[in-house]
Amino acid sequence: MVDVAFGPEQGKRPDLSNTREAYLDMVRRKRMYGGILLVLFIALMSSGWMLADDRNAGGFWGGLHQVFDFPSEVLSEAWEKRANLPGIFIDHIPALIETINIAAVATLIGGVAAMALSLLATRGLARWPRLVPVFRRTLDALRAIPEIVIALVLIYILGGGPVPAVIAIALHTGGALGKLFSEVAENADPKPVEGLASVGATWSQRMWLGVIPQVAPNWLSYALLRFEINVRASAILGFVGEGGIGHDLKLAMQWGQGRYDQVVAIFLLLFLTIVLIDQMSDRYRHRLTKGKPA
Amino acid sequence: MLQVKSVTRMFGQKAAVDRASFAVEGPQFLGIIGRSGAGKSTFLRMMNRLTDATSGEILVEGRNVLALKGADARAWQSQCAMIFQQFNLVPRMDVASNVLHGILNRRSTVQTLFNLWPRADILKALDILDRLGIAEQAPKRAEALSGGQQQRVAIARALMQDPKIILADEPIASLDPMNAQIVMDTLKRINVEDKRMVIANLHTLDTARRYCDRVIGMRDGRIVFDGTPDQLSTGVARDIYGADATFNEAATSTAIPADTTADRTYADLMMS
Numbered sequence: 023m024v025d026v027a028f029g030p031e032q033g034k035r036p037d038l039s040n041t042r043e044a045y046l047d048m049v050r051r052k053r054m055y056g057g058i059l060l061v062l063f064i065a066l067m068s069s070g071w072m073l074a075d076d077r078n079a080g081g082f083w084g085g086l087h088q089v090f091d092f093p094s095e096v097l098s099e100a101w102e103k104r105a106n107l108p109g110i111f112i113d114h115i116p117a118l119i120e121t122i123n124i125a126a127v128a129t130l131i132g133g134v135a136a137m138a139l140s141l142l143a144t145r146g147l148a149r150w151p152r153l154v155p156v157f158r159r160t161l162d163a164l165r166a167i168p169e170i171v172i173a174l175v176l177i178y179i180l181g182g183g184p185v186p187a188v189i190a191i192a193l194h195t196g197g198a199l200g201k202l203f204s205e206v207a208e209n210a211d212p213k214p215v216e217g218l219a220s221v222g223a224t225w226s227q228r229m230w231l232g233v234i235p236q237v238a239p240n241w242l243s244y245a246l247l248r249f250e251i252n253v254r255a256s257a258i259l260g261f262v263g264e265g266g267i268g269h270d271l272k273l274a275m276q277w278g279q280g281r282y283d284q285v286v287a288i289f290l291l292l293f294l295t296i297v298l299i300d301q302m303s304d305r306y307r308h309r310l311t312k313g314k315p316a
Numbered sequence: 317m318l319q320v321k322s323v324t325r326m327f328g329q330k331a332a333v334d335r336a337s338f339a340v341e342g343p344q345f346l347g348i349i350g351r352s353g354a355g356k357s358t359f360l361r362m363m364n365r366l367t368d369a370t371s372g373e374i375l376v377e378g379r380n381v382l383a384l385k386g387a388d389a390r391a392w393q394s395q396c397a398m399i400f401q402q403f404n405l406v407p408r409m410d411v412a413s414n415v416l417h418g419i420l421n422r423r424s425t426v427q428t429l430f431n432l433w434p435r436a437d438i439l440k441a442l443d444i445l446d447r448l449g450i451a452e453q454a455p456k457r458a459e460a461l462s463g464g465q466q467q468r469v470a471i472a473r474a475l476m477q478d479p480k481i482i483l484a485d486e487p488i489a490s491l492d493p494m495n496a497q498i499v500m501d502t503l504k505r506i507n508v509e510d511k512r513m514v515i516a517n518l519h520t521l522d523t524a525r526r527y528c529d530r531v532i533g534m535r536d537g538r539i540v541f542d543g544t545p546d547q548l549s550t551g552v553a554r555d556i557y558g559a560d561a562t563f564n565e566a567a568t569s570t571a572i573p574a575d576t577t578a579d580r581t582y583a584d585l586m587m588s
Binding site: 211213214216217218219220221222223224226227230231232235236 | 397
């Protein structure tokens with residue numbers, strides 16, 4: 023009788039010398055590929071450095087020691103006027119709130135769009151399986167264009183202000199979150215969905231009752247992470263004229279010497295806000311995915 | 317009532333189900349036995365329309381359910397309950413909601429998506445859970461229940477559908493002997509008391525012998541036996557499970573204890 027656990031008896035087992043050779047071959051091949059990759063990496067790094075050195079107007083190495091001149095100038099002026107900082111903080115709170123508002127609304131709109139698009143783009147769950155590549159490419163396209171590019175285009179159409187910023191961030195968020203959502207949904211257990219299908223549930227019932235309860239904690243967690251990223255993006259969009267705290271920062275920096283205390287105050291405000299949001303979302307995200315702390 | 321005519325399902329060049337034909341009259345308890353990969357699951361999934369057939373007809377009261385499309389197919393699914401080996405409940409939802417899912421097809425989308433079930437539906441779901449002896453589990457999440465309890469929730473969902481036919485795909489293959497017996501006894505009582513047809517894929521001969529009115533044996537997609545449990549001789553079993561030397565009867569029996577006939581079973585107690 024054939025021994026299922028240990029295979030054929032000793033004399034009848036297949037010759038192992040071939041296997042041994044094949045395995046050693048594989049080890050050699052893997053090492054060779056590793057070596058080639060290392061050489062490629064070093065070549066790319068060194069060529070990059072050389073290119074940077076050539077392109078720089080004043081010479082890369084020559085200019086390197088000046089990198090810290092500007093920050094030290096800004097910081098020393100801010101230190102002299104440190105008594106003004108609390109007042110400046112308060113002045114800029116409305117702009118900060120606008121920036122956070124832009125990020126929140128954009129995350130919400132982008133997140134809702136991502137929910138629908140991601141399910142349509144997930145193999146095994148899609149409403150129209152043949153259109154999966156179409157929705158995947160749509161997500162790619164949305165993700166590929168940075169917020170700032172969309173915003174610059176929208177400024178020409180809609181003018182400055184928070185609305186183009188919201189649209190720009192929401193479009194990028196839809197693509198970025200859609201991709202992450204879709205990956206989570208792909209790993210969802212198909213059994214509950216099949217159970218719902220067996221009672222004659224429609225696609226929307228299967229998704230809402232079978233998939234969403236499984237993926238909701240992870241989706242929310244990703245959305246919170248994205249909110250944090252979007253606060254930064256929204257601040258940057260202020261630089262191109264979309265309002266919020268980024269706009270204030272740009273004005274202060276353009277003014278130059280004499281307003282460096284404002285620059286530092288705004289930087290601090292932004293930094294502290296982002297740290298705060300990061301801390302809060304970190305804690306909440308942990309609770310969502312791992313459950314409440316014991 | 318049920319006529320299966322030459323139903324075939326091809327996966328590539330291989331026929332998972334090969335020209336299966338049989339007919340059932342009245343609320344029988346029908347067992348389908350065979351080895352893994354014999355086509356039992358594929359056949360049940362075609363009946364419930366989870367898998368499309370390549371050819372053939374399944375006539376239920378004269379209507380070919382394999383030809384139904386879209387909303388008609390879903391309406392058929394709502395009358396043809398299915399019980400799975402892995403229960404296939406929504407793990408993060410409460411037990412009563414999982415039972416209510418049985419009538420998803422008969423309530424509006426808004427009602428179902430936002431959990432706005434009519435009071436009468438909720439009471440019916442609780443009644444069914446009570447009948448199966450698990451009413452106190454109603455508010456718990458399905459994932460918090462044991463395997464045997466989850467399978468009874470799945471049966472409750474099937475009863476909520478008020479189905480013409482209950483399909484059970486290896487309903488006890490993931491359960492311990494005690495729970496296996498409870499689940500099989502429950503299915504048998506539903507079959508007898510409610511006069512609903514039950515078609516169950518079973519792994520083991522002794523379960524089929526004990527519960528079924530009629531047994532169909534499948535091998536390599538074809539029906540090789542169709543008869544009463546009494547006719548399931550060792551020779552017939554060899555036909556179904558393959559004639560290789562490793563076959564023995566013990567390998568096809570699980571441990572549903574056979575000596576409980578005199579006592580009232582656990583499921584009897586729960587359902588009385």
